[in-house]
Amino acid sequence: xxxxxxxxxxxxxxxxxxxxxxxxxxxxxxxxxxxxxxxxxxxxxxxxxxxxxxxxxxxxxxxxxxxxxxxxxxxxxxxxxxxxxxxxxxxxxxxxxxxxxxxxxxxxxxxxxxxxxxxxxxxxxxxxxxxxxxxxxxxxxxxxxxxxxxxxxxxxxxxxxxxxxxxxxxxxxxxxxxxxxxxxxxxxxxxxxxxxxxxxxxxxxxxxxxxxxxxxxxxxxxxxxxxxxxxxxxxxxxxxxxxxxxxxxxxxxxxxxxxxxxxxxxxxxxxxxxxxxxxxxxxxxxxxxxxxx
Numbered sequence: 001x002x003x004x005x006x007x008x009x010x011x012x013x014x015x016x017x018x019x020x021x022x023x024x025x026x027x028x029x030x031x032x033x034x035x036x037x038x039x040x041x042x043x044x045x046x047x048x049x050x051x052x053x054x055x056x057x058x059x060x061x062x063x064x065x066x067x068x069x070x071x072x073x074x075x076x077x078x079x080x081x082x083x084x085x086x087x088x089x090x091x092x093x094x095x096x097x098x099x100x101x102x103x104x105x106x107x108x109x110x111x112x113x114x115x116x117x118x119x120x121x122x123x124x125x126x127x128x129x130x131x132x133x134x135x136x137x138x139x140x141x142x143x144x145x146x147x148x149x150x151x152x153x154x155x156x157x158x159x160x161x162x163x164x165x166x167x168x169x170x171x172x173x174x175x176x177x178x179x180x181x182x183x184x185x186x187x188x189x190x191x192x193x194x195x196x197x198x199x200x201x202x203x204x205x206x207x208x209x210x211x212x213x214x215x216x217x218x219x220x221x222x223x224x225x226x227x228x229x230x231x232x233x234x235x236x237x238x239x240x241x242x243x244x245x246x247x248x249x250x251x252x253x254x255x256x257x258x259x260x261x262x263x264x265x266x267x268x269x270x271x272x273x274x275x276x277x278x279x280x281x282x283x284x285x286x287x288x289x290x291x292x293x
Contacts, residue, residue, distance in 0.1 A: 003027035007149065008060040010053065010076055011094070012038040015120065016066030018127040019093060019153065020047045023064065026152040032056035053079055061088040062149060070096040077104040086112030089145050093118050093134075093153075097171060098164035101137070105163050114142040117163060118150055119170030130154055135173070137166035180212075182258040190245070193252040223280035231278055238279035239266040 004027060009020040012033035023029045024047050031047045032055075033039050039049040050056045053076070057063055063080055067073045073094050080090060090108055092101065092115070101117050108115040116138035126132050132154045138146065143159065150157055160169045184205070191201040205212045223229065242263045249256050265282060274281050 003148070005062070006030055006060050008032070008057045008063040009047070009066065010056065010063055010080075011066040011068070011072070012042045012047075012049075013066065013068060014124050015093075015127060017042055017045070017047075018124055019064060019066050019120075021045050022127065022130060022153050023149070030056050030060065054083055057083050061085065062091070063088070064091045064149065065094050067094045070094075070100040074100060074103060077107050081107045081111040081113060084111070084113055087114075089114040089116070089142065089149075091116050091118050091146055091149060092167070093120050095119060095170055095174065096167050098168045101164040101167045114138075114145050115163065116142045116146040116150075117166040118146070118153070118157075119166045121170065121173055127154075132156060133158060135160050135166040135169040137161055137163050137168075139163060179258060183262075184212075186249070186254070186256050186259050189254050190249055190252065193254060194248075219278075219280040220283070223278060224283045229277040229281040229284075231276055233279055234276050235266065235269050235279045235281065236275040239263075239270050239275075242266050 006028040007023050007030070009016060009023065009029055009031045010033075012020060012031050012035070016031075016033070017038065020029050020031045020042060024045065029047050031039065031042045031049045032053055033042070033049075039051075042049050057080065061084065063084065065073055065076060067076060073092060073096050077090060077092075084090070090104070090113060092104065096117075101115075105115045116136065119135040120127060121133040121135055122131065130153075133156045134150055134154055136143065136150065136157055136159045138159075139162065142163075158169075160166050188198065188201055192198070204210055208214070208217070223232070242259075245259060246256065246263060249259070265285065266279070269275075269279075269282055269285060272285070274284075
């Protein structure tokens with residue numbers, strides 16, 4: 001059944017307009033963006049727009065944010081804390097840090113407004129068809145209040161933990177994506193230099209036992225999770241393979257950055273006496289380096 005309550009969407013950029021477009025399927029949406037061009041595009045999709053933030057949230061008790069940077073989110077929430085009535089809800093879908101979330105949550109809490117972070121793991125196209133995974137953080141009461149709105153955005157949701165956990169998960173996910181892409185770009189250059197076509201390289205890397213997936217599913221998902229570092233592939237052997245990769249790249253004249261840096265960690269692990277442990281034991285180096293109270 002369509003809802004009657006109007007939802008405010010703040011930020012109508014590439015992702016924000018898709019967020020608003022998903023929500024408008026369930027009921028009225030009022031959108032705001034500093035850009036008149038973006039407001040016009042939203043209006044073409046049946047999303048009512050206004051020229052000020054105050055007009056946008058007038059009469060609304062739920063505001064969904066999709067903004068380009070943490071500064072914009074902080075400033076917007078500071079304004080919303082003065083504009084929204086107590087008992088309202090702010091849902092932050094922008095990519096920000098847990099520190100930003102804590103700041104905004106405190107502002108909302110002081111105004112009696114609920115706050116949930118619901119980071120969007122996928123890209124714009126996936127959000128447009130309702131297939132996004134939402135990485136969510138918040139308290140039980142706030143999550144219950146947000147649930148109908150989250151369901152309108154996507155049925156694929158993972159509650160990562162308390163307030164801020166969703167934002168942390170998104171930042172970590174993006175860090176992996178961007179770092180892995182550099183590794184893949186280096187590996188692709190090595191593959192091409194040795195007569196391996198791009199399509200063949202991609203097919204190889206997609207395999208369940210390939211270098212892209214197995215470190216996650218087996219080394220972290222199984223061995224590290226179970227603290228099982230009994231020899232499978234010893235650290236010495238992993239270091240040797242890393243040396244061979246460096247030698248191959250050097251022979252082909254291919255500069256390495258991410259792979260070269262990663263090799264240093266294997267040298268450190270072997271020097272720390274882990275040579276006969278399975279190379280999943282690399283994660284224990286961070287256990288040593290990070291001191292927690």
